[in-house]
Amino acid sequence: MRALHRFARRGLLTAGVLLAGPAAAEAPCDGAVCFAEPVARYGHAVLGDTPEWAALDGPGGRFVLPEHRVFEDLVPRLADLDGDGRDEAVVVESDTRQGARLSVYALPEEGAPELLAATPFIGRSFRWLAPVGIADLDADGRLEIAYVETPHIGGTLRIWTLREGALLQEYAAPGFSNHRIGQDFIPGGIRDCGPGPEMVTVDAGWSRVLVTRWTPRGYETEDAGPVDDLVRVLACG
Numbered sequence: 717m718r719a720l721h722r723f724a725r726r727g728l729l730t731a732g733v734l735l736a737g738p739a740a741a742e743a744p745c746d747g748a749v750c751f752a753e754p755v756a757r758y759g760h761a762v763l764g765d766t767p768e769w770a771a772l773d774g775p776g777g778r779f780v781l782p783e784h785r786v787f788e789d790l791v792p793r794l795a796d797l798d799g800d801g802r803d804e805a806v807v808v809e810s811d812t813r814q815g816a817r818l819s820v821y822a823l824p825e826e827g828a829p830e831l832l833a834a835t836p837f838i839g840r841s842f843r844w845l846a847p848v849g850i851a852d853l854d855a856d857g858r859l860e861i862a863y864v865e866t867p868h869i870g871g872t873l874r875i876w877t878l879r880e881g882a883l884l885q886e887y888a889a890p891g892f893s894n895h896r897i898g899q900d901f902i903p904g905g906i907r908d909c910g911p912g913p914e915m916v917t918v919d920a921g922w923s924r925v926l927v928t929r930w931t932p933r934g935y936e937t938e939d940a941g942p943v944d945d946l947v948r949v950l951a952c953g
Contacts, residue, residue, distance in 0.1 A: 746793060746794045746805075749775070749803075751773075751807075752771040752772065752778060753769060753771040755769065755786060757770075758812060760844065761898070762788065763788070763900050764898045764900040766790060766900045768810075769786060770786060772787065772792065772805065774823040776827045776828065779830070784811060785809060785810065786809070787809055789809075789847075792805040792806070793805065793850060794806075795850045795861075796859070797859050797861070798881075799858065804820050804821060804878075805821040805823055805829060806847070807819050810844065814838070815839060817836060817838070818845060818876065818883070835885075843866055846867045846895040847863045847902065848862035848864060848916075848917060849862055849913075850862075851908075853912075853930055855912060855930065860877050860886060861877070864892050867893040868893070872890050872892065873887070873888065873892040873928065875888075875935070889935070891920050892917045892918070892920060907949075907951070907952055912930065914927050914928065915927070916940075916949055918946065924941070925939070927940045
């Protein structure tokens with residue numbers, strides 16, 4: 717099995733789940749980048765008892781969200797999305813009236829994290845997205861970010877890449893899920909069983925495991941078996 721992006725190699729892609737949730741009092745980190753200031757002002761509880769977070773700590777300082785937003789996420793994800801040799805932080809950020817979006821923050825050595833790019837907000841309160849992972853999914857030398865938008869009510873798999881300071885959508889397809897309300901982890905993730913990285917999710921009805929990969933014809937999805945086989949499929953079994 718080839719190594720995945722280092723975010724997966726840190727052990728977050730284990731036991732068939734990606735991103736195990738933090739204890740309520742623990743500030744989750746990827747390296748030196750951490751969520752901070754737990755709050756409950758949004759009250760969505762989509763991740764069970766996992767706190768919402770009001771701030772993001774980077775190597776040079778702390779960024780604090782306005783009162784109408786929270787980080788509704790499990791851990792910041794570090795990845796060099798623009799190829800400049802420095803990591804950015806990828807997070808799920810939710811607005812009390814517009815729901816969630818995926819946000820990318822630059823991490824200066826001096827000063828607080830700075831918003832670099834973001835997807836549009838979903839557009840409605842209490843609408844969320846669940847990250848699948850970060851990898852060079854189409855072998856073009858750039859990292860892509862994959863997530864399932866609204867995984868609880870008929871989800872859409874979306875794939876984005878950062879180009880010239882903006883997130884551009886490369887792919888979208890309906891009929892996916894990778895989370896159930898109240899879970900403090902996100903099942904599935906990205907595996908690499910040899911040919912290249914593949915996204916492992918489930919169908920919207922939570923009955924079948926889905927594997928989505930890049931092919932010369934574009935992204936294609938195959939049925940990989942019953943949902944009980946999710947751990948096995950993720951582990952290339």
